[in-house]
Amino acid sequence: MLELKDIYKYYNPGTVNELCLFKGFNLTVKEGEFVSVVGSNGSGKTSMLNIICGSIPIESGSILLDGKDITREKEFRRNGKIGRVYQNPALGTCPSMTILENMSLADNKGKTYGLRRGTNKKRIDYYRELLRPLNLGLEDKMYVKVGSLSGGQRQAMALLMSTMTPIEFLILDEHTAALDPKTAEIIMQLTDTLVKEKHLTTIMVTHNLRYAVEYGDRLIMMHQGTSVIDRAGAEKAALGIDDILSKFNEISIECGN
Amino acid sequence: MKKSTTAKVLGAAMLTMSLAGAANVYAEDAQYTIGIQQFAEHGSLDNCREGFLEGLKEEGIEEGVNLTIDYKNAAADMGMAGQIADSFAADKVDLMCGIATPSAQSCYNAAMDAGIPVIFTAVTDPVAAELADEEGNPVGEITGTSDKLPVQQQLEMIRTMLPEAKTIGIIYTTSEANSESAIKEYEALAGDYGFEIETTGITATADIPLAAETILGKVDCMTNLTDNTVVASLATILEMANEKNIPVFGSEIEQVKIGCLAAEGLDYIELGKQTGRMAAQVLKGEKKASEIPYETIEEASLYINSAVAENLGIEVPEDLSSAAAETFTEITEYTAE
């Protein structure tokens, strides 16, 4: 279970450009929940993910993972239990290393990176088995550098790599936004399969309202650092794209757009 | 494609080179080849080289007649110095001449195994540079001349010129070994003449204005070493010293020409000539380099600039002006080399 308690976050504190994003923001994500987050640009979606992962500091408040306070924990330590996929497919893989090398790197997460061989020959078949269901032919390109793959292929790998080792939390940061509609669909289905298979607690930020409605068991709409819609379970299932769109418009009018 | 071209170029270069080498070896009538390596571009070192060739000529070994000179400048780069010396060794020159300490050392290093004699010049402390043993005798087929400053004469001259002065300032570059040993000598001898030495170290030309400003506030006069970096910026130092009416003494003739009050200095052309004569002995086979101890110039020459003295309001004592090897009556505009 993840808890964000009374989070305060300012940008450019102490300058004329000071911007207060979160004023006492609270969020609780239950174990095994798949949360979709929507909202306009600047509403605080990505900032929220960054706060959870420790990529950006906060002014006050606390972050608890399974009851343990991780507010002061460094980003890389938190990542031991968190997997994250970014919007940019290049951020989830190493372009100058081969698929096999990338998979081996991810496979070793949580253990020490010592002087043993970087690739374990015995695991190659296992990696192939992981890649085969993607239907992208990656299992036959084990010695190809990831840099020469397409964005969709890379994102599929990034998703696999971030969920390869046991993690408690999956963070998806608009991970289909940079892909063409067909590839986005494939990646989205893959995500759903992985999340269900591994029972991962997931937060997915997306601009695709259809994905937000179709996938996941809870939906949050963010606006100016607060959640304006937060529906779970049956309430969420009853929610349609039109409901969200009208809320969007309502907010836009308020803002004078 | 690219690789094979590279290989061809390399091959061609080797070929022309080995042909050139062969031509030297089989030429008739005592033809000599000398590889001269000078460490950096520097007026005094250029004078050394010029003198070296003159000295050889005096002994009947003349460039273009029976002497081929392969002159290389290491551009103050130690790696380059090593490579130049190695190429001399590969070309099997009859003698290597290293001008300034690092060049002398890399020549010796390359020549040692190739059995080529080395003559050095403008090495301030051949013993510290391990080019001569503690007694000053050659450590191998290597000898030459030292440009050790006549520190004692210089101190004596400053005392005569400025009877009241107490402190002498020196600016030096921390990376120049020659300067360090010269300062040690100054510090050891200064007491005998009632002086105190104040030094300030710099690492680059850019440090000079600040260093000069600091030290000029603490001293009665300044004296120069043969420090390359400082000498190159002498004009700056002179200008600042003139403003404060502080006399600056030089270490060689060129410095007096451009505005130092006086110098008990070395004549680098003379030094070079002396070196050239030693080289001739070795080339002709009269003596082996290992049989000739290194030499220094015995007598320093006094140079005075009377125009500078006038500007500073200093009366040059009679016994000094009569002893001067040369007195300049005007200040030559400083020209960068």
Next chain:
Amino acid sequence: MDFFITILEQGFIYGILALGVYITYKILDFPDLTTDGSFPLGASVTAALISRGMNPYLTLPVALLAGALAGICTGLIHVKGRVRDLLSGIIMMTALWTINLRIAGTSNVPLFSKETIFKNGFLEGLLPEGLLPYRTILVILLLTLVTKLILDFYMSSQSGFLLRAVGDNDKLVTALAKDQGNMKILGLAIANGLVSLAGCIFCQEERVFEISMGTGAVVIGLASVIIGTSLFKNLTFMKATTAVILGSVIYKACTAIAMRSFEPQDMKLITAVLFLIVLLISMDRKKKVKTHA
């Protein structure tokens, strides 16, 4: 023949330096100017130890460690002090000037009368008579080869993978729950250790330590890396480390040839032009690949 051997000697020594520069420039994507200070650092440590009578072979690991320490300092300045990469290197390079002078005691330390890794009783007893004239190149070849193989081994280890990842995509390293800052520091330590090792060998080959010997070391290293990786780019069977060492040999061959036809004063310009040409050639190729894809 001598000419060739000279080029190989210099090329292989600077090849070790180039391996260090390869790690910072190509793998870490870190323009590390510490190199200009860590190369003479290896030499000053060596000169200080040998003139105090230490076994010359022991200077190799000591120089390696000293260089690694310098690399760690650069890394700490950059990672913990959040100073920009270029500046961190400049700061360490400047500091090392004084440190090198202090270690060596003076700006010029000759080692003519001392035993070196190339000239000692042990080696003379070991090598057959006929090979003695070639002992310098043999020792250098052995050292370069061993260094390369150890580095290759490291690069294919788990830790080596992580090091390659940090230059490629440091976010991934963080995602793998590893501190990317520490990996950068480790990389800088290895790189400067290698550079310092090259300085140690160079100092014994030239039998002198001279404070100015590091000037331009980073340029030689960069040129070697760029020449090596660009010329042998299409030879997939060749390891990058091999390419880099060959790049260094080619660079030294070019300067040796250029030295015969040009004035040494012009060498820096020639280096710059050579550098530029290789860069342009390799960039041209990159463009072609892109348009094809």
